Amino acid sequence: xxxxxxxxxxxxxxxxxxxxxxxxxxxxxxxxxxxxxxxxxxxxxxxxxxxxxxxxxxxxxxxxxxxxxxxxxxxxxxxxxxxxxxxxxxxxxxxxxxxxxxxxxxxxxxxxxxxxxxxxxxxxxxxxxxxxxxxxxxxxxxxxxxxxxxxxxxxxxxxxxxxxxxxxxxxxxxxxxxxxxxxxxxxxxxxxxxxxxxxxxxxxxxxxxxxxxxxxxxxxxxxxxxxxxxxxxxxxxxxxxxxxxxxxxxxxxxxxxxxxxxxxxxxxxxxxxxxxxxxxxxxxxxxxxxxxxxxxxxxxxxxxxxxxxxxxxxxxxxxxxxxxxxxxxxxxxxxxxxxxxxxxxxxxxxxxxxxxxxxxxxxxxxxxxxxxxxxxxxxxxxxxxxxxxxxxxxxxxxxxxxxxxxxxxxxxxxxxxxxxxxxxxxxxxxxxxxxxxxxxxxxxxxxxxx
Amino acid sequence: xxxxxxxxxxxxxxxxxxxxxxxxxxxxxxxxxxxxxxxxxxxxxxxxxxxxxxxxxxxxxxxxxxxxxxxxxxxxxxxxxxxxxxxxxxxxxxxxxxxxxxxxxxxxxxxxxxxxxxxxxxxxxxxxxxxxxxxxxxxxxxxxxxxxxxxxxxxxxxxxxxxxxxxxxxxxxxxxxxxxxxxxxxxxxxxxxxxxxxxxxxxxxxxxxxxxxxxxxxxxxxxxxxxxxxxxxxxxxxxxxxxxxxxxxxxxxxxxxxxxxxxxxxxxxxxxxxxxxxxxxxxxxxxxxxxxxxxxxxxxxxxxxxxxxxxxxxxxxxxxxxxxxxxxxxxxxxxxxxxxxxxxxxxxxxxxxxxxxxxxxxxxxxxxxxxxxxxxxxxxxxxxxxxxxxxxxxxxxxxxxxxxxxxxxxxxxxxxxxxxxxxxxxxxxxxxxxxxxxxxxxxxxxxxxx
Numbered sequence: 001x002x003x004x005x006x007x008x009x010x011x012x013x014x015x016x017x018x019x020x021x022x023x024x025x026x027x028x029x030x031x032x033x034x035x036x037x038x039x040x041x042x043x044x045x046x047x048x049x050x051x052x053x054x055x056x057x058x059x060x061x062x063x064x065x066x067x068x069x070x071x072x073x074x075x076x077x078x079x080x081x082x083x084x085x086x087x088x089x090x091x092x093x094x095x096x097x098x099x100x101x102x103x104x105x106x107x108x109x110x111x112x113x114x115x116x117x118x119x120x121x122x123x124x125x126x127x128x129x130x131x132x133x134x135x136x137x138x139x140x141x142x143x144x145x146x147x148x149x150x151x152x153x154x155x156x157x158x159x160x161x162x163x164x165x166x167x168x169x170x171x172x173x174x175x176x177x178x179x180x181x182x183x184x185x186x187x188x189x190x191x192x193x194x195x196x197x198x199x200x201x202x203x204x205x206x207x208x209x210x211x212x213x214x215x216x217x218x219x220x221x222x223x224x225x226x227x228x229x230x231x232x233x234x235x236x237x238x239x240x241x242x243x244x245x246x247x248x249x250x251x252x253x254x255x256x257x258x259x260x261x262x263x264x265x266x267x268x269x270x271x272x273x274x275x276x277x278x279x280x281x282x283x284x285x286x287x288x289x290x291x292x293x294x295x296x297x298x299x300x301x302x303x304x305x306x307x308x309x310x311x312x313x314x315x316x317x318x319x320x321x322x323x324x325x326x327x328x329x330x331x332x333x334x335x336x337x338x339x340x341x342x343x344x345x346x347x348x349x350x351x352x353x354x355x356x357x358x359x360x361x362x363x364x365x366x367x368x369x370x371x372x373x374x375x376x377x378x379x380x381x382x383x384x385x386x387x388x389x390x391x392x393x394x395x396x397x398x399x400x401x402x403x404x405x406x407x408x409x410x411x412x413x414x415x416x417x418x419x420x421x422x423x424x425x426x427x428x429x430x431x432x433x434x435x436x437x438x439x440x441x442x443x444x445x446x447x448x449x450x
Numbered sequence: 451x452x453x454x455x456x457x458x459x460x461x462x463x464x465x466x467x468x469x470x471x472x473x474x475x476x477x478x479x480x481x482x483x484x485x486x487x488x489x490x491x492x493x494x495x496x497x498x499x500x501x502x503x504x505x506x507x508x509x510x511x512x513x514x515x516x517x518x519x520x521x522x523x524x525x526x527x528x529x530x531x532x533x534x535x536x537x538x539x540x541x542x543x544x545x546x547x548x549x550x551x552x553x554x555x556x557x558x559x560x561x562x563x564x565x566x567x568x569x570x571x572x573x574x575x576x577x578x579x580x581x582x583x584x585x586x587x588x589x590x591x592x593x594x595x596x597x598x599x600x601x602x603x604x605x606x607x608x609x610x611x612x613x614x615x616x617x618x619x620x621x622x623x624x625x626x627x628x629x630x631x632x633x634x635x636x637x638x639x640x641x642x643x644x645x646x647x648x649x650x651x652x653x654x655x656x657x658x659x660x661x662x663x664x665x666x667x668x669x670x671x672x673x674x675x676x677x678x679x680x681x682x683x684x685x686x687x688x689x690x691x692x693x694x695x696x697x698x699x700x701x702x703x704x705x706x707x708x709x710x711x712x713x714x715x716x717x718x719x720x721x722x723x724x725x726x727x728x729x730x731x732x733x734x735x736x737x738x739x740x741x742x743x744x745x746x747x748x749x750x751x752x753x754x755x756x757x758x759x760x761x762x763x764x765x766x767x768x769x770x771x772x773x774x775x776x777x778x779x780x781x782x783x784x785x786x787x788x789x790x791x792x793x794x795x796x797x798x799x800x801x802x803x804x805x806x807x808x809x810x811x812x813x814x815x816x817x818x819x820x821x822x823x824x825x826x827x828x829x830x831x832x833x834x835x836x837x838x839x840x841x842x843x844x845x846x847x848x849x850x851x852x853x854x855x856x857x858x859x860x861x862x863x864x865x866x867x868x869x870x871x872x873x874x875x876x877x878x879x880x881x882x883x884x885x886x887x888x889x890x891x892x893x894x895x896x897x898x899x900x
Contacts, residue, residue: 026701043701045667045861063620063669063700084861088701114832116861140857143666152668156623163613170513173606175693175872177891178628178676179641179652181898191629192644193652196682200898202629202643209891212900216593217495218602219513225675226628232646243625250513251476251493251538382564403900407590411495411534411566422625441627441659448631448650450662450853 024090029065035093036103042067043088043113045144046081047124059124060089060105061144064279068099071107083124084116084144132434139441139450150280152440154273155426159224161272162245162420165265171220171247176209178202178226182400189230191240202228205419207353208404210248211380215412219250224422234445236434237321237372239423241443248417255355255363255379258416259296259341262367262375266339267291270429286430289338294367295331298344302327317346325371342366352394353387355379355416363416374425377418384408474540479515485543486553492517493538493563495594496531497574509574510539510555511594514729518549521557533574534566534594582884589891589900600730602890604723605876609674611722612695612870615715621670621697626659628652628676632850639680641690652678655869657803658854660698661830665862669700674872684895686884687771687822689873691893698867705805705813705829708866709746709791712817712825716789717741720879736880739788744817745781748794752777767796775821792816802844803837805829805866813866824875827868834858 027040044062056076058069069089071079081087091107121130121138123145128135135142142148163173179193180203190201206223213221227244252258270288274281281288297305299317306312306319310326319327319342331340344361347354355363355378364378381387387408388398398405426438436442441450477490494512506526508519519539521529531537541557571580571588573595578585585592592598613623630653633640640651656673663671677694702708720738724731731738747755749767756762756769760776769777769792781790794811797804805813805828814828831837837858838848848855876888886892891900 043863061667063667086861086863113863114858114861117834117859119860140662140666140862141860143663143668149667152624153622159623160613160617163610167610172603173609174602174890175676177691177893179678179691179893179898194642195893195898196680196895198898212590213593213890216590217511217513217599218593226625228629230646241627241629384567408564409567410569410591411536411564412590413493413536413563440624440663443627443629443645445646448629448645448648 026088029060029062029067032065032067032093032103032105033101036095037093039090039092039108040105041088041090042069042105044086046083046085046087049081049083051076058107060087067101068096068104069107070096070104071110075107075110079110079112080115081110081112082116082118084119084141085112086114086116087112132436136436136442136447137450143440146283148437150277150283151426151430151432151438153280154277154284154430155422155438157273157276158269158426158429159243159245159422160276161269162265163222163224164272165268166220166222166247169220169261171222171249172213172218174209174213174218174221174223175225176203176206176213176223178228181403191228191230204229205244206246207351207417207419208401210246210417211353211412211415212404212407214248214250214415214417215382215407215410219413220248222247232445236436237424239435239439239442239444242424242435242439243422245420245422245425246417247419248415250413250415252379252414252416255343255365255377255416258377258379258418259294259343259365259367262377262418263291263294266294284430288429289370290336291339292335292337294339294341295335295337296341296343296365297327297331299342299346300344302342305330316349318349319366319373321372324368324373328368328371338370340368342368350378352391352396353380355381356386356390367418369425370428372424372428374428375418375420377416379414379416382408382412382414476538479510479512479517482515482517482543482553482555483551486545487543489540489542489558490555491538491540492519492555494536496533496535496537499531499533501526508557510537517551518546518554519557520546520554521560525557525560529560529562530565531560531562532566532568534569534591535562536564536566537562582886586886586892586897587900593890596733598887600727600733601876601880601882601888603730604727604734604880605872605888607723607726608719608876608879609693609695609872610726611719612672612715613674614722615718616670616672616697619670619711621672621699622663622668624659624663624668624671624673625675626653626656626663626673628678631853641678641680654679655694656696657801657867658851660696660867661803661862661865662854662857664698664700664865664867665832665857665860669863670698672697682895686886687874689885689889689892689894692874692885692889693872695870695872695875696867697869698865700863700865702829702864702866705793705815705827705866708827708829708868709744709793709815709817712827712868713741713744716744734880738879739820740786741789742785742787744789744791745785745787746791746793746815747777747781749792749796750794752792755780768799769816769823771822774818774823778818778821788820790818792818800828802841802846803830805831806836806840817868819875820878822874822878824878825868825870827866829864829866832858832862832864 024041044060047061048059050057056071056073060069088111089107090109091105094106096104128145179200193200223246343365345364347360350362350364366373367375391398423435423438427435474491476493494510497511498509500507506521506523510519538561539557540559541555544556546554578595629650643650673696793815795814797810800812800814816823817825841848873885873888877885
């Protein structure tokens with residue numbers, strides 16, 4: 001690996017170095033141990049600078065790793081590098097017992113590819129001591145931080161695990177419209193869009209489309225896409241635009257088939273993250289939970305537990321955030337599981353497409369994970385007569401959803417599905433206090449930027 | 451495989467048969483050859499019915515295959531099955547030389563899971579002889595057709611090929627906001643959204659976010675997501691909401707690195723489709739193109755070719771649809787390639803983030819495939835001074851994009867990217883005349899439904 005142009009200590013400043021370096025291939029930091037005592041070309045950001053009298057140490061960070069670089073103070077001074085500048089350096093990988101990795105790169109040439117001005121926030125400390133709004137205002141910088149960057153690599157692995165598992169199970173990935181003529185659940189909490197002459201809305205959920213695609217012969221479909229909720233309250237659990245991991249599955253016997261699928265799906269997703277992201281999990285100090293055979297508890301029983309064990313009495317047939325936390329705690333203490341399915345929600349609490357069952361209940365479930373609901377799912381109604389009747393009982397007009405309802409006259413199999421909120425699941429998994437921390441560019445009540 | 455409840459000729463009508471059939475597992479049609487002379491439970495849609503005096507033949511279709519079922523006319527009459535009803539049937543897989551597959555299922559019990567009323571369009575012929583608008587109005591039915599259903603399985607494989615290849619190349623899948631405060635290219639052709647008190651827009655392209663994420667340390671990112679263009683003209687090539695396969699890549703030497711990546715990416719995607727979808731390709735009568743080392747031609751040279759070879763003189767420095775077709779034809783005749791990169795577009799024709807080069811040109815390209823542009827890409831500007839200067843030269847105000855522009859003061863590496871229009875690519879690959887045929891639920895100038 002002898003470069004064609006090698007004049008030690010030559011400094012090339014400026015934006016472009018295309019001609020000079022084309023003869024040598026970049027080595028990623030993670031591959032440096034395979035090039036001990038060789039000359040390499042490394043590229044990345046300058047994370048830290050420490051100037052001593054006889055040597056200047058830099059930490060160079062690329063997309064996967066960090067390495068210590070030692071430079072002659074003269075060479076360094078000429079290059080006028082600031083923290084977070086983008087550089088490429090030629091140098092030799094040299095054993096050095098005092099370096100953390102056991103080696104360092106001795107720089108022979110440094111080229112600044114993009115100079116960084118004074119930074120509005122400091123991102124090279126062990127923790128990012130910056131108020132939440134500044135973290136988001138300066139997202140390109142905060143995402144470079146060692147404890148923030150890994151979040152979205154883990155999130156990507158969760159998504160790819162979701163996709164890979166479902167492909168193996170015969171699901172088809174689909175893309176359904178986000179501009180719609182009406183809401184899924186009757187018109188509340190919708191953002192409106194001016195669609196040429198017409199007023200349209202941003203989709204709250206691909207629910208109708210999933211069901212229609214199950215019925216159009218695909219049987220098993222999934223979608224990874226944005227959904228929109230114009231909820232006016234700002235909480236640590238809500239985003240107004242978020243990514244929904246959605247699936248629909250036909251020819252089920254009951255909602256228990258969907259829960260069984262989700263159980264295996266979650267186990268696969270977490271195993272996939274463990275395999276793909278050991279370094280990222282370590283950087284965040286996170287150990288992944290076991291996914292056991294997830295316990296199930298009917299809502300009525302859950303409410304009885306809360307009253308009996310914690311003296312907590314709910315006014316409605318539902319769990320509030322405190323109830324979700326206490327129930328998760330109860331289940332974890334008794335079974336060891338950090339997941340729990342709450343089943344059999346009452347008819348009043350579920351949307352019109354939910355399959356009813358005896359006792360005023362429905363074939364529905366939520367999945368709680370560490371005290372927070374991360375999935376809603378269940379069996380859906382698949383026959384025309386029951387669907388139209390149920391819509392009317394909800395006080396809605398079946399004609400308002402005609403494009404959806406009419407299909408149930410043409411042969412839709414028994415089916416169900418679920419949706420996992422990606423940012424919520426990521427936040428719970430990684431112990432992030434606020435769901436905004438699990439969104440690259442969150443949209444909330446007060447934030448449309450960046 | 452002896453079922454617990456087996457009483458031949460028993461008919462169970464009605465919606466639910468959960469209890470009775472729970473003891474036997476469903477066999478997919480594709481797996482029937484492994485169960486010759488065994489009793490099986492099959493589920494699906496009744497695609498065709500042919501009643502003879504001594505036997506009734508049905509074609510049952512599930513998510514992967516079709517099989518002939520022979521039923522006693524008495525059994526059939528009792529079940530009152532209509533075309534496209536959803537059924538489950540118990541029967542024995544029986545060798546039958548006269549059946550296309552060499553076997554058929556002799557039905558012993560038929561249960562209707564969902565009855566289909568009279569259909570508004572007939573979908574069991576070899577071709578769907580229905581006007582385009584009726585195909586989309588009855589999407590759940592038209593998607594069941596043998597020559598329409600495979601389109602979206604192939605599309606899903608294209609997407610999964612895209613994702614798998616880029617994961618292997620170290621890219622991170624990201625999700626960026628679709629509700630934005632301003633447009634990518636200056637404000638034209640945007641759909642507006644009422645975002646609480648503020649006016650916002652639907653994103654035309656994840657361009658700014660891709661660049662910001664490359665610069666936030668991920669270096670390599672991709673997104674599969676919707677983009678929105680409020681174009682008022684209706685053509686066979688445009689949708690107002692479509693899926694964009696987007697990527698951004700840092701530390702490139704020039705736009706040629708992006709073209710080289712796309713060349714390998716396309717080869718992988720098509721090989722993946724060939725491997726995953728042989729049955730679907732055969733159903734559509736499609737053979738996939740070779741992906742050679744894709745030829746490149748600078749735009750100026752392409753225009754000279756059009757004038758010299760076809761007497762076609764363009765008024766502006768650009769290709770119109772006829773020019774794209776003729777150029778593709780020219781390249782195919784001379785090189786055999788159905789793909790061609792057109793490079794070096796003039797500065798006037800490219801957006802403000804495009805890296806300029808000498809001669810009033812830019813580091814940019816389009817990819818034409820079979821006469822249609824399916825990709826736009828290039829190198830982007832990565833330094834603050836050049837970016838603000840270029841924005842001003844375009845007559846725009848850098849402050850209008852401050853959330854984007856300001857990042858270029860904090861160390862963004864040289865980078866580039868591209869976007870592939872999923873529906874366009876699918877349509878060209880499968881020989882579909884209109885891009886609407888490659889969208890499950892298209893949104894266009896006049897269509898918001900279903």
